[in-house]
Amino acid sequence: MKNKIPPASVERLPLYLSCLGDLSAEKSRVSSEKLSSLAKVNSAQVRRDLSYLGTLGTRGVGYEITTLKNRLEIELGLVKGWNTIIVGVGNLGSALAQYDGFREKGFGVVGLYDVDPKKISSQVAGLVIKSTEEIEEDCKKYKVAIGIIATPAEFAQETANSLIACGIQSILNFAPFRLQNIGNVNIRNVDLSQELQVLSYYLDSPPV
Amino acid sequence: MKNKIPPASVERLPLYLSCLGDLSAEKSRVSSEKLSSLAKVNSAQVRRDLSYLGTLGTRGVGYEITTLKNRLEIELGLVKGWNTIIVGVGNLGSALAQYDGFREKGFGVVGLYDVDPKKISSQVAGLVIKSTEEIEEDCKKYKVAIGIIATPAEFAQETANSLIACGIQSILNFAPFRLQNIGNVNIRNVDLSQELQVLSYYLDSPPV
């Protein structure tokens, strides 16, 4: 049923959704040109991307904002909402636990886990931090779809392995380590220091 | 002088550098096959990427680890180190301020800024949070190269504008807003909720 959308397009769909939210509520329609200026991509790209979702626009007129929003949310699977857990409650993990953007888009954080006995039983963002040993039971109980890894690099792979063993479908990995994908899981890596290193490449070289 | 490396390759260079660090110190050489298994990319890709840096390997032998590391650090401009500042010291901003990965790769955080009077003058990660009004002076004083934006979406653009006005060369933007690039600045966006949304697309659709 699901007609395949190219990966590069999928990556931009959330962006369009977010840009639609920034639009004034007075307007009911938007053109590819307008969306393209908000999202900072070529307007032909916008039209091509949206065309993968079906025939949504009206020639000579543009796209109906509400319809487009709904369609994007359906396509991205945001309608139902998904449960997530965070493993590793250091600085980054607890910042993520408190990040409103997740909940706003329907991603509820239902569990926090750590190996540090000093952290276990304390609370962050209204959740009690539990031992990583409880992950498996909780994943089943709460039907967790996405696991967020915010552990140090050296524990990332074993964390991923146990998440996969629990039947988790997707992993968002913040640890600076390239996970091996046992099984058929979707993994996205966000490596903060790598982002800075890429920027560094494009910085003017220091004077000789 | 700088021969152009394709953007897709540049994005992988920090990954290779990180994988080299994971290698046992006993070995002095590494093959593209070995690197490819650590970085989880095709081995032809590794060889192609590294070939952009010059002729670094030895046929039949592999790459000298130390030489390769040095070359990558030079190419990425990590040798000298760069000063950064963080604007917006909420949960995410303060997690970033405390993130060791930045300092380890030579990115020193030299300033934290916020608009909230309750935060100003308090300390995070050994730094006093200052008013955003002090950004301009500090940027010049400390020769800041990279600005990290961790403000709410609604303040992201004005923050970017003032960073650009201060002569900052690159921006790492964590606010869920697509910045308009006034001037000739390099911008990278990291949108946490968008990452989850992309994963959501690939999740099994909820049963009907």
Place this chain on the structure above:
DNA sequence: GAGTGTGAAAACATTCACAGCT
């Protein structure tokens, strides 16, 4: 024999430019 470096092919992504609909 082992493993790099790279032409050439294939796959993928972006952009142009315009026919076609409202």
Place this chain on the structure above:
DNA sequence: AGCTGTGAATGTTTTCACACTC
């Protein structure tokens, strides 16, 4: 007249496969 949807052109990235060197 205005703006979408999309063939066709162009550009970029990945992968294959092998000549070449150590």
